Amino acid sequence: MITAVDVIRTKRDGGELSTAQIDWVIDAYTKGAVADEQMSALAMAIFLNGAKPREIADWTAAMIRSGITLDLSSVGKPCVDKHSTGGVGDKITLPLAPLVAVFDVAVPQLSGRGLGHTGGTLDKLESIPGFDVDMTEAAVVQQLRENGAVICAATGDLAPADKKLYALRDTTSTVESIPLIASSIMSKKIAEGADAIVLDVKVGSGAFMKDFAQAKELAETMVRLGRDHDVDTRALLTDMSIPLGRTAGNALEVRESVEVLAGGGPADVVELTVALAREMLAAAGKSDADPAAALRDGRAMDKWRKMITAQGGDVDAPLPVAKHTEEVVAEADGYVSEMDAYAVGVAAWRLGAGRERQGQPVQFGAGIEILKTVGEQVKAGEPVYRLHTDTPERIDAAKETLKDQWKIGAEPAKRGPIVLDRLA
Structure with a gap:
């Protein structure tokens, strides 16, 4: 007979949990x-004691079995999903899903909401008037069949064990465990x-994993888990020491995503969107496709408009705008040499773009515009950040968060590569 006390004791003493113990404890919980x-x-x-690869695989499988698995077999085209471990200004899902769908590949992007300094894809999309993130399985399949891209909330029937365990880990300081992170994401x-x-594993100050070696271990663990379940899984490790693009905040990031879909937008956002699209298309057997061309010629924008409309959004409606703005200016001439992604994310959260706990509302117009980023020249008195909020009493806290978290140097700083490594 298996008991919870025996399972806890085994792992407390550094032992290896059996498949039967893992199956029992996940089901019972x-x-x-x-x-x-x-x-x-x-x-x-x-x-504290870690887990062996076999334990992580069994733990993941048990969490998958705790709920349903979506049946996408009737979609009639390859289905490729993308997951990012989260960062600041990480709006990549928004242009990426319609871009990949251009090439007759289905993208079932079941996403989440923001918590703390990292923004949530669903919060960003809900800043579009009328957009509905709640869809049934049948509606997801239909939209994938007809349009190829859907971005919506995951139902509670998918890996419900993970939903319970994630909430528990968040309140017991057990989040930063590679076995638990990997099994949570992959289940x-x-x-x-x-x-x-395709996994986008972020590395740097604004990421969940600050250290490259830890991020690579997480990526390797998740790739192995996917392949254990006969799912073609590959990963890019990408830089999150500097915010992605020029915005952090819900409607601000939607606006920037639309610029990318229109063939413009910040170079780093375009670069990462295209890199991830190439990986997704290769996984679908379409290595010869040219996603950069589909951004330039308007095909990706057409898919975006169809996706937003299909989910009730008014693609032509004005996006929310914050009631108050204030600028943070440079105190000296020079070049922006450093910019801490985590500080920018926290400042955007303090302005109202994020939430402290699940269920809190967000301000759709709140956030930060980055007017000068790393490597760019700035003069004394010239704005570097523009802060947006509906509640001006939040601005001082945001400015304090940014204080000393960006620097001006005498020489131009060169930003390193966005893609740091690839696992396939």
């Missing part, structure tokens, strides 16, 4: 037979039923 305090103890034991992604998954 999902059903409420294992208490939160017992699962908290087990999560801490895993956090949801595999349950979404795609033929292939």
